Amino acid sequence: MKSKKEIDKAVQRTLDVADNLKKVSSNPFLYEKIIHSMSESETKNQGVPLINSLAFKLAAFAVVLVLNITTLYLVTSDSATITESSDPIESLAEEYYLTTSDYDY
């Protein structure tokens, strides 16, 4: 175990490193590299397929949304008609032939 003084000294020496960092020269061909990556990204953007475009994504989303709403509307309106027209117990009894009495044994 080191003394507090030694630890404090090590901490201070480490913090002092921040004041003594040398400046590093950048790549002399940086401008050419920038121009190259700019033209590369431009070519990529030109070749973006339709499926990746924002307009296509929005249109697909709208179609799915419309389909969902239509289905939901149709399903809810059907079930509403059934419940209004008949009693559920009666319809269950009819389904299991419990209301008929003309059995032919």
Add this chain to the structure above:
Amino acid sequence: MGQPISFISTEYIYPIITITADIPKDDDLVTLLIKGDQAAFKQLVERFQNIVFNTCLNFLTNQEDAEDATQEVFIEVFNAIDQFKGQSKLSTWIYRIAVTKSLEHIRRRKSKKRWAFMQSLFGNEDQIWAPSRDANDHPGAMMENKERSKVLFSAIDQLPDNQRVAFTLHKIDGQSYQEVSQIMELSVSSVESLMFRAKKNLQKKLTGYYKKNL
């Protein structure tokens, strides 16, 4: 009254005037850039590339990452120059972009690390390949300070973003509190408070480290 004595010969004044006339001011450079002038863009890159590269390097501590970030900064400058309103200096605006891009790189690096860790948990280590970049080995650190520099940058890596930015810009990049406040769009007193907290946090982290490792 005799002729006033001039110590500066006109021979020497002429070339000085020519040089200053060739270097456009920041405002003129911005006007030319908005028009899409490629020569102006080249001048901008040449003027700021060392500043931007060293700022990115001080955040990322890795030469390759810093170069990538520097490229991104200049592409962003070119694409967003029409959004520069001239409310701050051009250099301040470029610094702001450099800081944002560097922080984006740091976040990407961290999420890559997290993803690699997750993959290793599920035993997919063979599928991952990550270049072994020593993230905290700043190339500007002197030989005798290499180890200490790694320890320092590992500790800085754990600071919250705003403390990290203030500490890096002021202490490592050598910006004044006034400049840091303009870059971070904060008051000088807020920057001072961030610096105080950053130093406190670093001291705490480093003390903990040296208690175990000295």
